[in-house]
Amino acid sequence: MDPKGRTEPGYRMHAFICGHSRPEGSVRGCCTDKNSLDLMRQFKISTREKGILDVRVQKSGCLDFCEAGPTCVIYPSGDWFQITEESIPSLVEFMRGGKLPEQYLLDIKA
Numbered sequence: 001m002d003p004k005g006r007t008e009p010g011y012r013m014h015a016f017i018c019g020h021s022r023p024e025g026s027v028r029g030c031c032t033d034k035n036s037l038d039l040m041r042q043f044k045i046s047t048r049e050k051g052i053l054d055v056r057v058q059k060s061g062c063l064d065f066c067e068a069g070p071t072c073v074i075y076p077s078g079d080w081f082q083i084t085e086e087s088i089p090s091l092v093e094f095m096r097g098g099k100l101p102e103q104y105l106l107d108i109k110a
């Protein structure tokens, strides 16, 4: 058993939010310029406040859908989202085991 009382590695669900940044004026832009790190913190705190402790929310490197960001991917389902302040309550519910918040799925054609 590890110091957190876990006997196996892993999480029921695992969310990654892009925390990549690029220099000003870069062609693709980046998620940190769209507030991704603050959104990641809000998502993480909200998940903890709801008592959802068997999941993990963390930043990642570039997820390579930069133009459609700020991007978020949640496993094991592998669903992709554009994370916004408005989307966070629905994403938290999804992490609790609720329905897929389809309205926030990442649209790379937009």
Ligand code: FES
Residues within 6 Å of the ligand: 018, 019, 020, 021, 029, 030, 031, 032, 061, 062, 063, 064, 065, 066, 067, 069, 070, 071
């Ligand atoms: S900078 Fe966020 S997906 Fe590339």
